Amino acid sequence: MNLFKKSGVLYIVPTPIGNLSDITYRAVDTLKSVNLIAAENIYHTNILLQHYNVKNILISFNKENEKKQSHYVIKKLQEGKKIALVSNAGTPVINDPGYFLIKQCYIFNIQIIPLPGPCSAITALSASGISTNRFCYEGFLPSKKKTRRDLLYSLREEKRTIIFYESKHRILQSIKDIIEKIDQNRYLVIAREITKKWESIYGAKANIILSWLKKDINRYNKGEMIIIIDGFKELKKKDISEEIKNTFIMLRNFLSLKQSVLITSKIHKIQKNNLYEYAIKKEDQ
Incomplete structure (x- = not known):
């Protein structure tokens, strides 16, 4: 029928x-x-x-x-x-x-x-070099600063690849917000003018992306921008770096074990449980 x-x-x-x-x-x-x-x-x-x-x-x-x-x-x-x-x-x-x-x-x-x-988000994603197995599309980043920053903070531990659209007028501020609310070391890809004459695709850590954009206004002053953010990756137990250890040790000189672990985990965006295991072993030494 x-x-x-x-x-x-x-x-x-x-x-x-x-x-x-x-x-x-x-x-x-x-x-x-x-x-x-x-x-x-x-x-x-x-x-x-x-x-x-x-x-x-x-x-x-x-x-x-x-x-x-x-x-x-x-x-x-x-x-x-x-x-x-x-x-x-x-x-x-x-x-x-x-x-x-x-x-x-x-x-x-x-x-x-x-x-x-055609879809610009999918076209850019395919060339990003970032995992395509699981991703979330968030559309345009909010124009209001607080709303945008709150959204980015809520996505700081999103494990899937994240895709945003952004305008040329707000791209610098949005990258600054990503650095502050997600992580300056998070890997990003900026795709601009996909399939057009001035097409460009560039990937690096967030802080490097910001510097790269600032060096040449022609890198962002035309066309719609696509921001692709690598998903959050938990450090494995064996991946507690020397930098993380040094932060914990420095804090431990002034704070309790619990406070030191909490602050260190927030600074480096790692799971507290992983750090607790390291911290307890160090206390027993």
Whole structure:
């Protein structure tokens, strides 16, 4: 039984994130064959359509008018129309308008067909050299300083690889916040202008990344930035470094065993249990 036989179809169509060649044959065919294209930015999408000689009707569909336009799109779908949803770049709905419309389609039993295609976060991750087995996508870092810093602090022991988007205007401050709230020695990758002319991918410890960016404004003054953060890794028992030991010994000269362990574990972001075992053995010597 076809639950969708009385309705049209909503196609989720990814578009290039920079290089216009990064579009599938299927995506072009879909954009040609649908009755209507709901575009985040009509002018931007027209550039792509003209490049591939696609002639179709476009309507504006952005964050400001999403709810209002969703009702119009649903009505057209209920009339049996086929409609493509596109964003400015990449896969629609991922940090772009469309969530409300998708939910409405399920409510009204309207068929949704997603097409595979570009996504800047995944493209950057694949070239980062950081573990891709498990990762979490956090979208854009909050613009408000306190909210951003609180979020980063909450992720300081996240073991999965973390992906953020960030603007050129806040990238320096965000890296400073990562250094303070996560760890200056945490490995990061900064990817910029993926698939475009000025594409760059650079990885290093957070404090080195900050210095690298500051040395040349051209490294961050154009395009959207992607920050990929290596996940938190617990030190194994045998991995208590000399630096950690020296910190503990120095604190122990002035503080109790418990306080010394607690402060050392916070400074170096290691599990207290690992350090306790070392500390107790040293006390027995």
